[in-house]
Amino acid sequence: MxxxxxxxxxxxxxxxxxxxxxxxxxxxxxxxxxxxxxxxxxxxxxxxxxxxxxxxxxxxxxxxxxxxxxxxxxxxxxxxxxxxxxxxxxxxxxxxxxxxxxxxxxxxxxxxxxxxxxxxxxxxxxxxxxxxxxxxxxxxxxxxxxxxxxxxxxxxxxxxxxxxxxxxxxxxxxxxxxxxxxxxxxxxxxxxxxxxxxxxxxxxxxxxxxxxxxxxxxxxxxxxxxxxxNADSQSLAVPWSSIFKSAPFYGLLAAHCGFTWGFYTLLTELPSYMSSVLQLDVKSNALLSSLPYFAMGFLCFVVSPISDLLINRHVLSVTNARKLFNSIGLWVPMACLIGLGYMTADDKINAIVLLTLAVGINAACFCGYLVNHMDLSPNFAGPMMGVTNGLAGVTSIIAPLVVGAILSDEEDPNQWRVVFFITGGVYLLTNTLFVIFGKATVQPWNDAPSLSSTMTLRNHLETDSRTIVPTTDREKENRF
CATH class of the missing domain: 1.20.1250.20 (MFS general substrate transporter like domains)
Known part of the structure; x- marks a missing residue:
C-alpha cells in the first residue's frame, strides 16, 4: 500500500x-x-x-x-x-x-x-x-x-x-x-x-x-x-490546461479553501465570541490568546512523523494517509465548533479546551492537503500553491464578511451557533471533496516538455517544412 x-x-x-x-x-x-x-x-x-x-x-x-x-x-x-x-x-x-x-x-x-x-x-x-x-x-x-x-x-x-x-x-x-x-x-x-x-x-x-x-x-x-x-524544472512550461482539468487538483483546492475559511474565522472572530458570550477578555491574557497556536505548532511535530511512519512502513498508501490526516484536521475541529456553539459564560474552561482543540488539531491538515501539491507535481508545486493559496485567500476575506452579516448582536449565543455551524459545514463539505477526488500520485502533466525542448521541436518542424520534397511537375522542373 x-x-x-x-x-x-x-x-x-x-x-x-x-x-x-x-x-x-x-x-x-x-x-x-x-x-x-x-x-x-x-x-x-x-x-x-x-x-x-x-x-x-x-x-x-x-x-x-x-x-x-x-x-x-x-x-x-x-x-x-x-x-x-x-x-x-x-x-x-x-x-x-x-x-x-x-x-x-x-x-x-x-x-x-x-x-x-x-x-x-x-x-x-x-x-x-x-x-x-x-x-x-x-x-x-x-x-x-x-x-x-x-x-x-x-x-x-x-x-x-x-x-x-x-x-x-x-x-x-x-x-x-x-x-x-x-x-x-x-x-x-x-x-x-x-x-x-x-x-x-x-x-x-x-x-x-x-x-x-x-x-x-x-x-x-x-x-x-x-x-x-526534474533538474531543469525552471525551463518547464506550466501545463495550466492540464492542471485545471485535473480532478485531484480540485480536491486539493477544496481542502485548502476549507482549512483557510475555518482558520481565519477562528483567528479573527473568536476573541469577540470569548469576550461577548463567555464574558472573558481574551486580549487581556496574552498566554490564553496564544495557547491554541502553541498547541497547533506542537501537534505539527506529533502528527507528521506518524504520517511518514505509516507511509514508509507501508501501513497506508500515500493517498490514504493524506486523506486520513486531512480528515482528522478538519472533521475533529468541526465537532469542536459544534460543541463550542453551545457554550455559555458558565463553561469558560470547556470553551477554552474546545477552542484549543479546534485550532490545534488543524495541524493534521499539514500532512494532508498542504503537502499534496508536491505529491501531485513536484515540478509545479510552487505555481500550484500560488493558485490554491490565492483562491483560498479569498475565503479569508469572505469569511469575516459572512460572520458580520449573521451577527446583529454579538452577545447572542444563538447567532454565534449559526457561525460555528456554517464553519463546520464548510469543513465537512470541503474535506469530503478531498476524500472523493484527492490523490497523492505524481500526475502525468508533471513531466511537461520544457520551453527549450518545445522551441527546438518547433524550429525542427519549421525547418522540415521548408525542405519538403516538391511533388508537382513544375516544382520538379524548378528543382533541376
Missing part, C-alpha cells in the same frame, strides 16, 4: 544534513514572515487606545476592519505571479527580496499610521503583495529539498513556523507595548528581523541541493532521487 522504488533503497545520509539546515532556516523565515503578517492584529488595540508615551488614533470600527483586511487584498493578487517568479528566477531570490522588502515596510508603519488610516491601508496592501511570495516560494524550495520519505515531517515542521510566529507575537506583544518603544516597537522588531533573516538566507540558503555549498554528494543523490522534481 505504500511506495517503494530502487531510489528508496539508497543509503540514507547522516541524521542531520543540509536538508535539515534548510528546513530550520525556512522555519525561522516562516516565523518572521508571520511576525510581519500578524503585527498589525496585535498592534491595532494599543494603536487606538490612549497610553503613556505612545501616539494613538481614534479610528472607527469600520476603519479598523479595513486596515486589518487590506493585507489580503495584496496577498491574494500576488499568489500566482509569485509562483511563476519563483520558478523563473529561483525561489531563494524571490523569498529573500519579499521578506526584506516586507521588513522595510514594517519600519514605515508608524509613519503611515500618523498620516491616516488610508495611508496605513495602502502600506498593508503593499505588505500583502510581498508576503504573497512566501507560500509559493516555500513550496518550490521544499519540492527540491525534501525527499518524499520525509515529506510529511520536514514540510510540516517548516510550516509550523506560522503557528509559532503567531503565538510568539501574541505572547510577547504585551512586553513590547510596555517598553519605551510602545506599540511602534512591534513593527521595528518585525522589520529588523525580516531584513536580518533575508540576509542570512541569501548567504546560507540554496534553490536546490545541486547548488548548495554544504550538501554532500551522498545526500544530494539521495534527495534528488526521491523528490520527483
Amino acid at each position: 505504500g511506495f517503494e522504488t530502487t531510489a528508496d533503497k539508497l543509503e540514507r545520509p547522516n541524521n542531520f544534513g543540509a536538508r535539515h539546515w534548510q528546513a530550520i532556516l525556512l522555519f525561522v523565515g516562516m516565523m518572521i514572515n508571520y511576525f510581519q503578517r500578524v503585527d498589525i492584529s496585535a498592534g491595532i488595540v494599543p494603536m487606538t487606545q490612549s497610553t503613556a508615551g505612545a501616539p494613538f488614533y481614534k479610528w472607527e470600527l469600520s476603519q479598523k476592519s479595513l486596515i486589518l483586511s487590506s493585507f489580503f487584498w495584496g496577498y491574494v493578487v500576488a499568489q500566482v505571479p509569485a509562483g511563476l517568479l519563483a520558478k523563473r528566477f529561483g525561489a531563494k531570490n524571490v523569498l529573500c527580496i519579499g521578506t526584506a522588502v516586507g521588513g522595510i515596510f514594517c519600519f514605515f508603519h508608524p509613519m503611515a499610521a500618523a498620516g491616516g488610516w488610508i495611508q496605513l491601508c495602502v502600506l498593508r496592501i503593499l505588505t500583502g503583495l510581498v508576503q504573497g511570495t512566501v507560500y509559493p516560494c516555500m513550496h518550490t524550495l521544499l519540492s527540491k529539498w525534501v525527499p518524499r520519505t520525509e515529506r510529511g515531517f520536514l514540510t510540516t515542521a517548516v510550516y509550523s513556523g506560522a503557528q509559532f510566529g503567531t503565538a510568539v507575537i501574541l505572547i510577547s506583544s504585551g512586553e513590547i507595548f510596555e517598553s519605551s518603544m510602545g506599540w511602534m516597537g512591534l513593527f521595528y522588531i518585525s522589520g529588523g528581523l525580516g531584513v536580518a533573516w533575508a540576509a542570512l538566507f541569501f548567504w546560507q540558503g540554496a534553490n536546490e541541493p545541486a547548488v548548495s555549498r554544504c550538501c554532500s554528494k551522498l545526500e544530494r543523490d539521495y534527495i534528488e532521487s526521491l523528490t520527483g522534481s
Whole structure:
C-alpha cells in the first residue's frame, strides 16, 4: 500500500544534513514572515487606545476592519505571479527580496499610521503583495529539498513556523507595548528581523541541493532521487490546461479553501465570541490568546512523523494517509465548533479546551492537503500553491464578511451557533471533496516538455517544412 522504488533503497545520509539546515532556516523565515503578517492584529488595540508615551488614533470600527483586511487584498493578487517568479528566477531570490522588502515596510508603519488610516491601508496592501511570495516560494524550495520519505515531517515542521510566529507575537506583544518603544516597537522588531533573516538566507540558503555549498554528494543523490522534481524544472512550461482539468487538483483546492475559511474565522472572530458570550477578555491574557497556536505548532511535530511512519512502513498508501490526516484536521475541529456553539459564560474552561482543540488539531491538515501539491507535481508545486493559496485567500476575506452579516448582536449565543455551524459545514463539505477526488500520485502533466525542448521541436518542424520534397511537375522542373 505504500511506495517503494530502487531510489528508496539508497543509503540514507547522516541524521542531520543540509536538508535539515534548510528546513530550520525556512522555519525561522516562516516565523518572521508571520511576525510581519500578524503585527498589525496585535498592534491595532494599543494603536487606538490612549497610553503613556505612545501616539494613538481614534479610528472607527469600520476603519479598523479595513486596515486589518487590506493585507489580503495584496496577498491574494500576488499568489500566482509569485509562483511563476519563483520558478523563473529561483525561489531563494524571490523569498529573500519579499521578506526584506516586507521588513522595510514594517519600519514605515508608524509613519503611515500618523498620516491616516488610508495611508496605513495602502502600506498593508503593499505588505500583502510581498508576503504573497512566501507560500509559493516555500513550496518550490521544499519540492527540491525534501525527499518524499520525509515529506510529511520536514514540510510540516517548516510550516509550523506560522503557528509559532503567531503565538510568539501574541505572547510577547504585551512586553513590547510596555517598553519605551510602545506599540511602534512591534513593527521595528518585525522589520529588523525580516531584513536580518533575508540576509542570512541569501548567504546560507540554496534553490536546490545541486547548488548548495554544504550538501554532500551522498545526500544530494539521495534527495534528488526521491523528490520527483526534474533538474531543469525552471525551463518547464506550466501545463495550466492540464492542471485545471485535473480532478485531484480540485480536491486539493477544496481542502485548502476549507482549512483557510475555518482558520481565519477562528483567528479573527473568536476573541469577540470569548469576550461577548463567555464574558472573558481574551486580549487581556496574552498566554490564553496564544495557547491554541502553541498547541497547533506542537501537534505539527506529533502528527507528521506518524504520517511518514505509516507511509514508509507501508501501513497506508500515500493517498490514504493524506486523506486520513486531512480528515482528522478538519472533521475533529468541526465537532469542536459544534460543541463550542453551545457554550455559555458558565463553561469558560470547556470553551477554552474546545477552542484549543479546534485550532490545534488543524495541524493534521499539514500532512494532508498542504503537502499534496508536491505529491501531485513536484515540478509545479510552487505555481500550484500560488493558485490554491490565492483562491483560498479569498475565503479569508469572505469569511469575516459572512460572520458580520449573521451577527446583529454579538452577545447572542444563538447567532454565534449559526457561525460555528456554517464553519463546520464548510469543513465537512470541503474535506469530503478531498476524500472523493484527492490523490497523492505524481500526475502525468508533471513531466511537461520544457520551453527549450518545445522551441527546438518547433524550429525542427519549421525547418522540415521548408525542405519538403516538391511533388508537382513544375516544382520538379524548378528543382533541376
